[in-house]
Amino acid sequence: MKVSLFVTCLIDLFYTNVGKATVELLERLGCEIDFPEAQTCCGQPAYNSGYIKDAKEAMKQMMRAFADADYVVTPSGSCAAMLKEYPHIFRGDPEWEEEAKRLAAKTYELTQFLVNVLRVEDVGASLPGRATYHTSCHMTRLLGEKEAPLRLLEHVKGLELVPLPNAHQCCGFGGTFSVKMGPISEQMVDEKIEHIEEVKADYLIGADCGCLMNIGGRIGRVGKPIRVMHIAEVLNHRN
Numbered sequence: 001m002k003v004s005l006f007v008t009c010l011i012d013l014f015y016t017n018v019g020k021a022t023v024e025l026l027e028r029l030g031c032e033i034d035f036p037e038a039q040t041c042c043g044q045p046a047y048n049s050g051y052i053k054d055a056k057e058a059m060k061q062m063m064r065a066f067a068d069a070d071y072v073v074t075p076s077g078s079c080a081a082m083l084k085e086y087p088h089i090f091r092g093d094p095e096w097e098e099e100a101k102r103l104a105a106k107t108y109e110l111t112q113f114l115v116n117v118l119r120v121e122d123v124g125a126s127l128p129g130r131a132t133y134h135t136s137c138h139m140t141r142l143l144g145e146k147e148a149p150l151r152l153l154e155h156v157k158g159l160e161l162v163p164l165p166n167a168h169q170c171c172g173f174g175g176t177f178s179v180k181m182g183p184i185s186e187q188m189v190d191e192k193i194e195h196i197e198e199v200k201a202d203y204l205i206g207a208d209c210g211c212l213m214n215i216g217g218r219i220g221r222v223g224k225p226i227r228v229m230h231i232a233e234v235l236n237h238r239n
Contacts, residue, residue, distance in 0.1 A: 001118075003031045004069035006062075006083075006107070008076045009041050010209040018209060021236035022075045022110060029118055038065035044082040047089070048175055059086055063099045071117070072107040075232045077139025078208045080109040084143065109139065110232055111148035111207060121151050127237045128158035131203035132196060135167050136211045137174075149207055149231055156234060159203075165195040173214035189218045196226060207231045 003026055011019045023033050040061050047055035062083070066072050074080050084107060086100035093100075114120050133153060140146050153161050172178060172188030192215060196204050204219070204226055206212045216228035 001031050002034060002070045003073050003113075004034045004036055004066055004071065006039060006042075006066070006072050006074035006076075006079065007035070008074055008079045008209070010213065011075065014213065015209045015230065018075055018230040018232050021230070021232040022073075025123060025232060025236045026073065029114070029120060029123065031118075034069070036065045036069070040065070042079050042082045044079065045175055047082070052089075056089070059089065059100075060096060063096065063103050066103055066106075067099070069106060071113065072103065073110055073113045074107070075110040075230065076208055077109045077136055077143050077145060078210060080107055080112070081138045081142035083107040109143060109145055109148075109207065111152055112143075112145050114235075115148040115151055122155035123152065123235050125155075125235045125237050126157035126159075126239045127203070127234055128239070129202035130160045130162060130200060131205050131234075132162050132164040132199050132201040133167075133231075134164060134171065134192070134204060134206040134211055134215065136206060136208040137170050139207055140168075152235060153205065153231070156237075158239075159234075162199045162201065165198055166191075167195075171211045171215050173210050175210065178214055185214070186218070189214055190222075193219060193222070193224060193226075197224065201226060203234075204228045205231055205234055 007019045026033055041058050042062055043055035043058035084104045087104050090096040090100040171192045172185035178185040212228050219226050
């Protein structure tokens with residue numbers, strides 16, 4: 001099975017190990033990975049900030065970059081959700097609407113792809129310790145994916161997965177929200193960390209690097225002994 005990797009801006013710039021883990025995991029499961037070098041930002045930051053015209057240029061570049069892909073897989077629920085919005089954004093556009101539909105139809109967040117396309121729930125991962133999972137807003141509310149990550153984590157050998165209290169609450173990132181509304185964002189992430197500590201977790205696991213950057217940055221700043229991991233790193237971990 002041929003898979004084109006959409007690596008996302010945050011992974012490309014800050015979390016390269018997540019990209020490597022994604023490739024290694026998919027290759028171990030028999031996928032042939034392609035990386036279209038013409039890919040760029042999906043346009044989400046500009047679009048959510050109201051710069052629709054500029055965002056559309058980035059979106060058109062993404063459609064060009066992945067035009068020949070069979071499957072587009074990304075280790076980001078947020079960015080996958082953005083690509084799924086392309087048909088709505090380009091509705092009525094005679095040149096781009098069909099391309100938008102094609103890209104949206106073949107795009108999957110990593111855990112979605114593993115569970116729903118490859119039909120795999122046990123990837124042979126092992127990670128001893130106690131963990132809780134952060135359900136990011138975009139992945140659960142926009143992409144609508146809630147079950148796949150948990151089904152995969154339940155099969156990680158040695159990992160005790162415990163529910164996160166008030167898991168539905170935002171961590172305070174929200175893209176530019178964390179910059180524009182810093183004091184409010186800080187209080188939100190502090191509350192999230194309180195809940196992580198409440199369940200005595202060794203690991204905080206998530207599927208969106210924006211959330212993990214926000215939570216992990218605050219955990220580091222306040223000196224909490226909690227390791228933050230992307231789910232791709234967990235699923236690729238083998239003792």
